Amino acid sequence: MPVVEASVVVPVPPALAFAVSQTTAPVRYRWDPFIREQHFADGATRPGKGVRTFTRSRHGIVMVSEYVSYNPxxxxxxxxxxxxxxxxxxxxxxxxxxxxxxxxxxxxxxxSFRCRPAWLRPVAERIGVWLLGRDIRRRIQGYARGCADPVVLDAARETLGHD
Incomplete structure (x- = not known):
């Protein structure tokens, strides 16, 4: 299964770095260039294991995802x-x-991802590595900018201790 990865060092402690990553709309839209719309699904109001989110990307792609782990x-x-x-x-x-x-x-x-249909997988996954690799690098760069944005940091600090 193909994997794309990006990393960055940010000038905030790990707990605050984690909190920035979990900010929600409208603050999330200040730093996350990938997301055009995102909200919790099924009546949830906070992230946590088993919670689902609806996301529409800047490409117009819609995905419903579920937290399989949440360990602040x-x-x-x-x-x-x-x-x-x-x-x-x-x-x-x-x-x-x-x-x-x-x-x-x-x-x-x-x-990590796997494409379908199987007959197209070898080509589709090479394209996917390139596209998702580009997106994850842009996204983590936006996240790094968010870790220096006073509005984002204030919102993230408000959530510390609520998990």
């Missing part, structure tokens, strides 16, 4: 429940930990 401040994982026809499987995980420089965090984001 270290990691979060999701899997696609419903999505575009060309993904048979899509999953992602974001990890956060201390960086070498005190007060900084390292964020590592990873997506």
């Amino acid at each position: 401040p270290s990691n979060v994982g999701m899997k696609m429940v419903r999505g575009p026809w060309f993904f048979e499987v899509f999953a992602g995980g974001w990890r956060f930990g201390p960086a070498a420089e005190p007060g900084h965090a390292t964020a590592v984001w990873r997506y």
Whole structure:
């Protein structure tokens, strides 16, 4: 199964780095260039294991995903429940930990996927690695900008201690 990954060091501690990654609309739209619309599904109001989210990407692609893990401040994982026809499987995980420089965090984001139909998979997955690789790099760069944005940081700080 193909995997794309990106990492960045941000000038905030791991707990705050994690909190930034879990900000919701409208604050999320300040830093996340991938998302055009996102909200919790099924009446949920906060992230957590088993919670589903609806996401519309900047490409217009819609996906419903479910948190398979939610472990502040270290990691979060999701899997696609419903999505575009060309993904048979899509999953992602974001990890956060201390960086070498005190007060900084390292964020590592990873997506894995499998395309369909099977006969098209060899070509589709090469294209997917290129497209998703480009998107994950843009997204983590936006996240890094969010970790320096006072509005995003204030919103993220409000959520600390609520998990």
